[in-house]
Each structure stands twice: as structure tokens, then as C-alpha cells.
Amino acid sequence: STQQQNEIRSYVVDVESRRILDISNNLKTPGSTTVLCVQSDVILATFSSLTTPGQLFVSKLSSLERDCNIEWVRVSTPSEVPSSVANAKVEYMALKQDTGARVSTFTAIYFGPDEGKVYPLVVWPHGGPHSAFSNSYSLEAALFNMIGFA
Structure with missing residues (x-):
């Protein structure tokens, strides 16, 4: 995960194909994705924005190999804010x-x-x-x- 202009974005680097794939979880709303842990092919990440506190998401790297897209599944809900x-x-x-x-x-x-x-x-x-x-x-x-x- 790294700062890219106004957001923190996360990437997968495929050394064999020399590709860098953006796996950030901000297709629906702008915000920042930070990878917290990778275990086997499971990724745990947090997503937040200035208007929404952090929430946890998981995904599998194997889904990325099939269609070059990653599907994030939310496993927590954000806290309520004013x-x-x-x-x-x-x-x-x-x-x-x-x-x-x-x-x-x-x-x-x-x-x-x-x-x-x-x-x-x-x-x-x-x-x-x-x-x-x-x-x-x-x-x-x-x-x-x-x-x-x-």
C-alpha cells in the first residue's frame, strides 16, 4: 500500500509477467485501502475515507488470476459518525x-x-x-x- 495523490492505494506485483495491478477497494466510493495482512492467498485490508471510519475487507488473490479484478467482502461495519x-x-x-x-x-x-x-x-x-x-x-x-x- 502506498500514497498515490489523494488516496492510499494497494497493489499486487506479478514478478513473472511484470505487471502491477491496482487492488484498491474504491470502485464505489473514493477513499483509501491499506493491506494489513496476507496469509496464503487471502488478503485482509482496511478501507476508510474522511467521512467513513475504517472497515475490514477480505479477498482472495486467486480471484485476481481469473479475471484481473478483485472482489472485496466486507467483514466489519464502520462506526457511526455525526x-x-x-x-x-x-x-x-x-x-x-x-x-x-x-x-x-x-x-x-x-x-x-x-x-x-x-x-x-x-x-x-x-x-x-x-x-x-x-x-x-x-x-x-x-x-x-x-x-x-x-
Whole structure:
């Protein structure tokens, strides 16, 4: 599992065929997939987003060999969160600066109310490439959302 722009994504590397297959569990909703354990051909992973706490999923690698797709089965349910968190807007933003700097493009994630009002904004800068912020559940982000910050 590794950070890829705004999400943590998980991959299978087939050394013989030299293929890298994305097995992330975010076909239905954006979020982050982290592999926790692999035993024989069974994979245990967690999936979460800024609006949904982590939940456990399992899958078999043998299903990947048949059709190049992986089918995740949820084995836990996420904890309930306040409606302000569950219904918050999550938006991936591709940004560009025209200052002549070596790095001119970057991404950001907006997480906050979707009501068109003005809210105080919390900004979490990071010093990438060694750190990053992803669309995965964060108690701190949920707390700031619940007390009225974007």
C-alpha cells in the first residue's frame, strides 16, 4: 500500500509477467485501502475515507488470476459518525501555481460543509514527498468538522 495523490492505494506485483495491478477497494466510493495482512492467498485490508471510519475487507488473490479484478467482502461495519462528518463534502483539487517554481502542480483535499457559507479553514500542509495527507479517516479532521471548521 502506498500514497498515490489523494488516496492510499494497494497493489499486487506479478514478478513473472511484470505487471502491477491496482487492488484498491474504491470502485464505489473514493477513499483509501491499506493491506494489513496476507496469509496464503487471502488478503485482509482496511478501507476508510474522511467521512467513513475504517472497515475490514477480505479477498482472495486467486480471484485476481481469473479475471484481473478483485472482489472485496466486507467483514466489519464502520462506526457511526455525526451527520456533519458523514455528509461532509470531500473534493479532490488539482492546483497549479505560475510562479516559475520547479514544482508547479499539486493536489489538495477539501473536507467540510457543502452549504455555500463561509467557514473558518484549517490547512494541513505537508512536507512531501516524505509525508502526505490522504482521503482516509482522521479523528482530528472529524473533530474540526464537528465544531464548524472546513
